[in-house]
Amino acid sequence: MRRWILERQIRYESRRFSQELISGKEFLVFAATNDPEVNGEIARICQRKGILVNNASDAAQCDFFFPSIICEEEMVIGIAGDASNHKKVKELRKRIQNLLKGERRPK
DSSP states (O other): OHHHHHSSSSSSOSOOOOGGOOOEEEEEEEEEOOHHHHHHHHHHHHHHOEEEEEETTTTTGOOOOOOEEEEEEEEEEEEEOOOSOOOOHHHHHHHHHHHHHOOOOOO
């Protein structure tokens, strides 16, 4: 991500949110502040302007999700849930990683 920022392929804003930051030219926006109300406001603005948005605070306001990824040798495995339980998806990823490394699943 750092490279994309340096090459100006993405814009990273690290400041207090204001509505003017979303011009309508954006392709997608990540609403990932430490304030769920601000994230919701960002999501609503983006949805009104037709911008894809991921609200880190509320799965119902996400246009897209990220899978949990396992990269092992020549394989890439993606595990996605319905956004209701991120912890469960993470635990499943760890179990699969352990199986791929030859470790036995705990009983």
